[in-house]
Structure formats: structure tokens, C-alpha cells
Amino acid sequence: MNIGLFFGSFNPVHVGHMIIANYIATHTELDKVWMVVSPHNPLKQKATLAKDHDRLHLVHLAIGENTLIQPSDVEFYLPKPSYTIDTLTHLKEKHPDKTFSLIMGGDNIATINKWKNFEKILEHKIYVYKRPNVAVGEYGNHPNVIIVDAPLLDLSATYIRDCLAQKKSIQYLVPDKVFEYIQHSNMYR
Numbered sequence: 001m002n003i004g005l006f007f008g009s010f011n012p013v014h015v016g017h018m019i020i021a022n023y024i025a026t027h028t029e030l031d032k033v034w035m036v037v038s039p040h041n042p043l044k045q046k047a048t049l050a051k052d053h054d055r056l057h058l059v060h061l062a063i064g065e066n067t068l069i070q071p072s073d074v075e076f077y078l079p080k081p082s083y084t085i086d087t088l089t090h091l092k093e094k095h096p097d098k099t100f101s102l103i104m105g106g107d108n109i110a111t112i113n114k115w116k117n118f119e120k121i122l123e124h125k126i127y128v129y130k131r132p133n134v135a136v137g138e139y140g141n142h143p144n145v146i147i148v149d150a151p152l153l154d155l156s157a158t159y160i161r162d163c164l165a166q167k168k169s170i171q172y173l174v175p176d177k178v179f180e181y182i183q184h185s186n187m188y189r
Contacts, residue, residue: 002098003031003034003101004024004028004101005033005091005101006103007087009037009049010058010059011050011161013062015153015172016152017062018063019150021033023151024127025069027148028146028148033070033103035059036072036075037052037055037073038075039052040080054187056071056076058181061175061177062177062178074090074091078090085115086116088102101126105128109139110134110137110140124144126145127148128140128146129150132152155173164188
């Protein structure tokens with residue numbers, strides 16, 4: 001089984017994330033997409049993150065009944081901060097019957113040389129979705145990099161958190177069940 005690992009803070013998960021996950025699950029050779037909720041990306045500030053299990057719960061809600069996509073909390077149990085190469089190594093040891101590929105945005109592949117052991121990461125297939133106004137850089141031409149034309153929204157979790165802080169609606173920016181949960185909880189308030 002070929003699994004695509006879609007890493008993210010998902011703070012919160014939004015429709016852009018879900019469009020990408022579903023597109024890659026249905027338009028590539030991958031059998032499933034695992035949305036890996038990262039407790040702490042070493043290239044991002046931890047202070048703005050909602051609690052790990054709250055973000056994981058929102059990913060569960062966003063996925064709903066889609067059997068091609070599943071949430072993963074694997075990084076919750078690994079040393080912090082989370083490094084992709086360490087997670088890949090752990091998953092390959094735990095699931096020797098599976099092949100793991102990565103899913104990332106063009107902004108990430110353009111700066112992958114800043115990642116821990118990036119040369120080892122490039123030994124895996126990497127499905128790259130383009131980002132608005134971002135060049136994929138030299139690594140976009142790597143033989144293991146597959147550029148996909150997933151539909152994109154110019155939408156970010158930061159924008160959604162800003163809307164919430166300003167008491168503006170996020171309806172239709174996040175999946176319906178995520179919207180309902182955030183409306184009735186203290187998340188991002």
C-alpha cells in the first residue's frame with residue numbers, strides 16, 4: 001500500500017487542505033493520504049498553535065466518512081520538534097509493508113534544503129502542489145518530485161485565525177463540521 005503523508009499544523013484545518021488531500025488521494029497512484037498533525041514544526045512558532053488533540057479532532061471532523069484520507073497523530077509520540085525524516089524513519093520501521101510518499105506545497109520543496117537530512121527525504125516520492133506566486137526552485141526538477149495540478153485556494157490557517165480574532169465568519173472557509181465545532185468551543189478565542 002502506498003501512503004501519502006500530508007504533514008501540517010492544520011491550525012485549523014480548512015477547505016484548502018481538504019481539497020488538496022482529496023485531489024491527491026483520487027488523482028495519483030497513492031492508495032491513501034494520511035493527514036499528519038504536527039505538534040511542532042521546527043520552522044514555525046509554537047505559541048500560536050491550538051492544542052494538539054484539538055487540531056487532530058478538527059482533522060477527524062473534516063475528513064468525515066472519506067475512506068481515502070485518515071488523520072494521523074504519529075508525531076505526538078515522537079521527540080519534539082518534529083522532523084520529517086524522523087517521522088519517515090519511524091513509520092517505515094512500524095509499517096514495513098507500506099511505501100510512504102510525501103505531499104507538500106511548492107514553498108516547501110523550494111526550501112527543502114533547510115530541512116534535517118533533506119537528501120534522505122528526496123529519496124522518497126514527493127507530490128508537490130503549486131502555491132500562488134511561489135516558484136518550486138531547483139528541487140522541483142528532482143526525479144522523485146511529481147508536480148500535481150491540484151485546485152488551489154489562496155487561503156491560510158493564519159487568515160482564518162485572524163478572522164476569528166476579529167469576530168468575522170469563517171463559514172465556508174472550513175468544512176461544515178469544523179465550523180460548527182469551532183463556533184461552539186473556545187478554540188481560537
